[in-house]
Amino acid sequence: MKLHLIAAVSENFAIGKDSQLPWKLSDDLKLFKRLTLNQTVVMGRKTYESISRPLPHRMNCILSSTLIDEHLDGAHVFCDKKQLDEFLSKQQQVFIIGGSSLYQMYLQQADFLHLSRVQVHIEAADAFFPNIHWQDWQLMEQVDYCANEDNQYPWSYQLWKKKEKND
Numbered sequence: 001m002k003l004h005l006i007a008a009v010s011e012n013f014a015i016g017k018d019s020q021l022p023w024k025l026s027d028d029l030k031l032f033k034r035l036t037l038n039q040t041v042v043m044g045r046k047t048y049e050s051i052s053r054p055l056p057h058r059m060n061c062i063l064s065s066t067l068i069d070e071h072l073d074g075a076h077v078f079c080d081k082k083q084l085d086e087f088l089s090k091q092q093q094v095f096i097i098g099g100s101s102l103y104q105m106y107l108q109q110a111d112f113l114h115l116s117r118v119q120v121h122i123e124a125a126d127a128f129f130p131n132i133h134w135q136d137w138q139l140m141e142q143v144d145y146c147a148n149e150d151n152q153y154p155w156s157y158q159l160w161k162k163k164e165k166n167d
């Protein structure tokens, strides 16, 4: 199983504020859709609630200890990480799509990081991407985007690959 983490992060590594994304970046959402379509996506309960529905054309997995008895069309709900990992181990590719607790939980195991680096400092953010040990990662690709009427701030898409032990 190849494990991908995908996140949009500010200069101070904020990912969320008041249960929402702290920016409007339409091209980033399009890129997110392109990368995750027909894949398995994994999210925490709060991220699921911020999206408010399972993402279409993707296998949605939600980690939650409070949604267990709820029937969710189009999503699998897992009440603990062990149960979730058992399911994920049978998938070829998995995208962890947030939020903080899920990124924290899977960063160590990840093979790839897809980071949208948004050129803004977010004050009073309440969700953050965990600390990355950059020496463990190799930058494979970067694409820069300008701000415009559909994209509030300039940003860059970066694909990072975990270095092999003997790299």
Ligand SMILES: NC(=O)c1ccc[n+]([C@@H]2O[C@H](COP(=O)([O-])OP(=O)(O)OC[C@H]3O[C@@H](n4cnc5c(N)ncnc54)[C@H](OP(=O)(O)O)[C@@H]3O)[C@@H](O)[C@H]2O)c1
Binding pocket: 006, 007, 008, 009, 014, 015, 016, 017, 018, 019, 020, 021, 043, 044, 045, 046, 047, 048, 050, 063, 064, 065, 066, 067, 078, 079, 080, 081, 097, 098, 099, 100, 101, 102, 127, 128
């Ligand atoms: N910028 C980005 O790329 C990006 C991506 C995703 C989300 N976000 C933002 O991040 C924020 C939401 O993220 P968040 O970090 O606050 O929350 P989250 O990680 O999405 O969800 C946290 C919840 O996940 C469940 N959970 C976590 N670990 C668990 C475990 N071991 N066992 C069972 N359940 C577990 C718990 O749900 P229960 O309380 O139900 O047990 C917990 O309250 C929003 O602002 C959202 O917009 C940003």
